[in-house]
Amino acid sequence: KNLLNKVGFGELPSSFAFTVGEKVDVPFSWHWGLHKGQKKSDGSAVSVFVCGKKDLDSQQAAAAKNAIQMAKSLRHTNIVRALDSIEVDSAFYLVTEQISPLLSREVSDRFAGEQEPTVWGMHQALDALGFLHQSGFTHGLFGPAAILVTPRGDFRLGVFDLCRKDADASVILAMRQRCGPGVLAWPEPPSYLQDGGSPTVGCDLWGAALLAAFVFGAARSAMRSADFRPDMSRAAQDLPAELRKPFAELVKPGPLKGRSPIAELLQRPFFQQHSSVRIMSFLSSLHIRSTEEKDAFFEGLPALLESAPRSLQTGLVLPELLEAQKFPGQEAAQVLPAILKIGIKLSDEEFKANVAPLVAKLFSSPDRAVRFRLLTSLGEMIDLLDDSMINDKIFPECVNGFTDSNGPIREATVKALIHFVPRLKAKTVEGRVVKLLAKLMQDPEASIRTNAVICCGRIASCLPPTVATQTLTTMLAAGFKDGFAPCRNAAIQTLLATSAAFTAEELATKMMPGVCHRLLDPDASVSDAAFHALSSLQETVRKQVEERR
Structure with missing residues (x-):
């Protein structure tokens, strides 16, 4: 009743299914006023147009009645949806979907x-x-x-x-x-x-x-x-x-x-041919499109989004895509790249509410294409995921990727560690990640062994000093002896990048001998890297020794 009194046009019958709330400022003069409203049964938001009769002449009153009649009778996707109307002694009321x-x-x-x-x-x-x-x-x-x-x-x-x-x-x-x-x-x-x-x-x-x-x-x-x-x-x-x-x-x-x-x-x-029209027109008719049409559309969608306004992407396209990936027979892997492309434009709250639950769900998917997309996109969205979701839901699902029979999945999982480790609990890093990295040095795929070495160097700063030194020592020793030249080269470069983690004794007695063996490496790029690294490491050791004197 208090809400209705704000309107000033008297009481509405209790049977009317909507309540009328505060008036909304509109940027024009008109005999219709716009109010916020709610549906009584579920509290959902609506808009209520109110036209007081007091100052209307006969033509204006006829026009107001016409507005209600037409709004209720016209049916089209892009015509405002009228929900209800009522005429009382003092005013006309028209309830529509929520609008501004x-x-x-x-x-x-x-x-x-x-x-x-x-x-x-x-x-x-x-x-x-x-x-x-x-x-x-x-x-x-x-x-x-x-x-x-x-x-x-x-x-x-x-x-x-x-x-x-x-x-x-x-x-x-x-x-x-x-x-x-x-x-x-x-x-x-x-x-x-x-x-x-x-x-x-x-x-x-x-x-x-x-x-x-x-x-x-x-x-x-x-x-x-x-x-x-x-x-x-x-x-x-x-x-x-x-x-x-x-x-x-x-x-x-x-x-x-x-x-x-x-x-x-x-x-x-x-x-x-406008990108916004092409995107929305296709999504609005998705249910009648052929598989071939959908495949072509979703393949090109990330590129189309480049020229679409942000408000269209987040307000209209994303909800349609989140629904589309639920369609029977619709591969989530197809829709996912566009969802993630839009997702990183959302605020933290919007991402957590709309996209994060889907990401967590899809990480457990048996579909390798989905997991590969997620792993390769992790760097763009990791900051939008909260720690508990990463530790409790996402990373436990990713662990299986280290032993997956598919090489690209294993490689993508290794690369994703660079983004995961700074957000994982220390217990997880020391108890699982370190062991997984060491095991990867036995992987049959040479590129995976190489990336494991690089990853170890990248995450070393996130490990406790003792753990970092032990892990690097094990990984680099294996890398120096690897049969794949880029892996040996990666081990040398990683040692240079992490030399500050070692004492002079560790460098001189454990690490530099491995570099010396590579001076005679049959691959010229590895041999050249070893000569350069040895000179640099000598200087590092010399400084530490002189500082002790």
């Missing part, structure tokens, strides 16, 4: 820092308008102020006060200011749209041009709220070259002669 106006500060902040225009959102809005036109409707108020944005970032078409069939352009133009949202100092449709040569939907087409001017101009100016004021006389300068001609045709439309300008616009290469 495109021109609001909240939506502007969501896109802050992005230089890319919201092309997919524009595509969604135009798609909804095209649907109306093909169904015989004129929207009447189409433009940025009629676009609503969901929490995920989908654009939805709303504001149906003047939407009708068999509309009259002159009537629409006359009623726009009285029935539609008015944005201070924004351009209004020109009077020539009511001339005989202009189509009935001319006002909508001009609104589509205004939307394009806003989407591209606001992105360029980094001012995406209603504070950005489009200048229709110079807006074409902000548009891509391929949209300038259709933009001019939308601003001053001629007879259509059976054409559908909005549908034609969406078929232009600019939209059809």
Whole structure:
């Protein structure tokens, strides 16, 4: 009851399934107010439009009723979803899915820092308008102020006060200011749209041009709220070259002669080939795509994401990918690279909530392709995973990779140790990792033995001094004698990089003799490395000896 009193339009019946909360600031003047709301049964968030009757004239009241009727009867993916409505003595109420106006500060902040225009959102809005036109409707108020944005970032078409069939352009133009949202100092449709040569939907087409001017101009100016004021006389300068001609045709439309300008616009290469449109169009129809189409799409998706806005990747693409990897027959390994590419752009909290559970789950997958992807991507996401998950869930699953029969998996597991060890518990490192590394020096794959030596050098600083010295001594001794020249070379280079871990006695009596044997190595690169290392190690030992005197 307290919430309803804030609205100021009296009591709603107790049977109404929604509560009305605080009013939301909107960047335009309008007889509809926007409020936050909740569904009583489960507390889910909704939006509630409230239109008080007190100051409405008969035409405005009729338009408000029309807005409700149209919102409830129109069914399209990109039209705002109406959940319920009610008319009481003092007001009209329309409940919709949770949204915010495109021109609001909240939506502007969501896109802050992005230089890319919201092309997919524009595509969604135009798609909804095209649907109306093909169904015989004129929207009447189409433009940025009629676009609503969901929490995920989908654009939805709303504001149906003047939407009708068999509309009259002159009537629409006359009623726009009285029935539609008015944005201070924004351009209004020109009077020539009511001339005989202009189509009935001319006002909508001009609104589509205004939307394009806003989407591209606001992105360029980094001012995406209603504070950005489009200048229709110079807006074409902000548009891509391929949209300038259709933009001019939308601003001053001629007879259509059976054409559908909005549908034609969406078929232009600019939209059809745009990365955001390609990504979202494919994901929205994933359930009807063939296996071959999916394979090709997911293979190229990481590259497509390079040019997609961050907000689109995190708000729209990632949820679709997380769902896609659950599809029966859909290989998680295909989807995973794109998920991880987007995942590293998330905040710590978002990653832990949305991606980390999947990562932990997939590390236990028997699918080698999945595990290989995870292991090779570990360096990019290790900082986003918490210690308990790494120690209790992920690393225990990775241990099997050291003895996997597949060479690339063993090698990727070894390389991943460089990222794992700084985050593992000391007991795990000393009790398991050290033994696993030593065992790897017997691996039949020469590249794995080489990487084990390099890994040992890289993680030595994370080990207790005594353990580090013992481990390096064992690993390097084996490396000096390895039958694979790059492994012998890696052992020499690793000794140089970790020489500070040894005392003068250890260098002189245990390590340098092994280097001396390599002076006569049949591989010239190893022999040259041994000569260089011996000279450097002599200097190191000399300094330690002189410091004792």
